[in-house]
Amino acid sequence: MPLQFKNLNVKYRLSGAEDNTITALNNISLKINEGECVSIVGESGSGKTTLALASMKLLSQNAIMTGSVVINGVDTSRLSNEEMRKIRWNEISIVFQNYGDVLNPVHKIINQVAEPLIKNGESRNTALDKSGRMLDYMKIKTGRSMLYPHQLSAGERQRVLMAMALITDPKMLVLDEPVASVDAITKLYLAEVIRKQVNLGKAVLLITHDLSFAALCSDYTVVLYSGNILESLPSGELLDAPRHPYTRALVRSFPVMERAKDLAGIRGAPPSQTSTPKGCIFQPRCTQSIDVCLERRPQAVSTIGGGVVVCHRGGIATMISVENISKSYKDIEVLKDVSLKLDEGEILALVGETGSGKTTLAYLIAGTIKPDGGKIIFREKGLDKIDRKEFAKMVGIVYQSPRDSISHRFNVFEAIAEPLVIHKVFDDKSDGKIKNALKEVQLPVDDYFIRKYPHELSGGELQRVAIARALILEPDLLIADESTSFLDPSVQAKILRLLLNLQNERGISMIFVTHDIGVARKVSDRIAVLHDGRIVENSPTHHVIENPQHEYTKRLIDAVKSSKISDL
Structure with missing residues (x-):
């Protein structure tokens, strides 16, 4: 199993008392197999990026993590920083959400893409040659590989990050909002790139708020809400047959060319992360809550078609x-x-x-x-x-x-x-x-x-x-x-x-x-x-x-x- 999360919990300490924390992820269990792309969708603040960082063991110092992240059968929580550094960019790579935090403003693009290869012992000339071809593959226009990050468009910088993730040919890819800043044509091309990586046998964890991109690229979609998995379903059913009221509300909020219906946001606001409700975490915003939803947490139940929904009513009733x-x-x-x-x-x-x-x-x-x-x-x-x-x-x-x-x-x-x-x-x-x-x-x-x-x-x-x-x-x-x-x-x-x-x-x-x-x-x-x-x-x-x-x-x-x- 290339990438697996087992009962993963992540909290962040806030200033003040020792027990002053917020919950980012709650008991997340998830597997990504070889030759499979799993997408994670949800509102901002649902814990998607925390999951991506946890997969690379890059959580901030104020994070408290329990459970485990397993890469190729190895529990990364037991690895030292030095051992983990050998895994990063070789066995697993990440495309970060914010390119501004990753790209060095004083180094040329081609040098930054080549850096992981040079660290792995390849000669500078060989690394630069491979990096040039990778940037061409990512459709960075001729000559722009010698530019600095601020001289590229937002979409181009996003593709540079994708080139950096692919350059070492890792077995696993974690993509955090890889198409957030790209146009529709480039988005379609990146979808082809991702599917090719999956067809080559790689395990891909795709984090996105773009539901149509999730449906296009991934095999399976997991829906996160306030750090909790509420539904997982085949990606082909995401836009047309969601089973959880929250997933349906997400779909209603997302613009797609095929739909003419006016967009409707999700009523209410996400719950506070500083406290844990007694009942279903989505109950205050749900369109079909009943008395039991206030009293206790629902359990995951299987749905027709191979999905799982966490709902007292078995999904949309x-x-x-x-x-x-x-x-x-x-x-x-x-x-x-x-x-x-x-x-x-x-x-x-x-x-x-x-x-x-x-x-x-x-x-x-x-x-x-x-x-x-x-x-x-x-x-x-x-x-x-x-x-x-x-x-x-x-x-x-x-x-x-x-x-x-x-x-x-x-x-x-x-x-x-x-x-x-x-x-x-x-x-x-x-x-x-x-x-x-x-x-x-x-x-x-x-x-x-x-x-x-x-x-x-x-x-x-x-x-x-x-x-x-x-x-x-x-x-x-x-x-x-x-x-x-x-x-x-x-x-x-x-x-x-x-x-x-x-x-x-x-x-x-x-x-x-x-x-x-x-x-x-x-x-x-x-x-x-x-x-x-x-x-x-x-x-x-x-x-x-x-x-x-x-x-x-x-x-x-x-x-x-x-x-x-x-x-x-």
């Missing part, structure tokens, strides 16, 4: 499962044998032309109408077994026309308060709760505004009131039924942005009903296409848009893209 649902109005069959799932914290768009059954399916899920056949399961419990009033608290609905859904007799305050009154939870704190809801949807909270009636509000204002009303009971599921179809483009964009922000901050699941697949691609994680009462396509949004499988889906997309009207 299913909120709603629709199984073989059918529905008719008199002799008209509206839905025919429909099945789909909605995950916790997911945004699903139901797309189709008018009359395809979108709204009927949404209302069946909301429990406002009953199916003729099939069943709907909410968090592992049949919908028919759940108290209807209790379930209504968990589902908020934003109807297609707010002027039809909000009584003209209610002012703004009364309209938002109505769900609280119906469920008999209106109390002394409700006034502040209603005003907070108005602030969330970016509406005024002064007496003049909250006493306005629907006819005194613009379409955008009234739709925001409808959203505040739907969210006042803090539901777990929000259903938005054509909630922007009556709005002008400017107001529509603001409402969509508002819905996305609220969904992200609250961590709720959302069903977005729309006839416009162009809108669906901007807001959803997944699209289910309804046609003639059946789901004809159900995939991640970018898959549906980029590679539609059903002829009807292709027609929907073509209709949005079309700029010409054909002759009848």
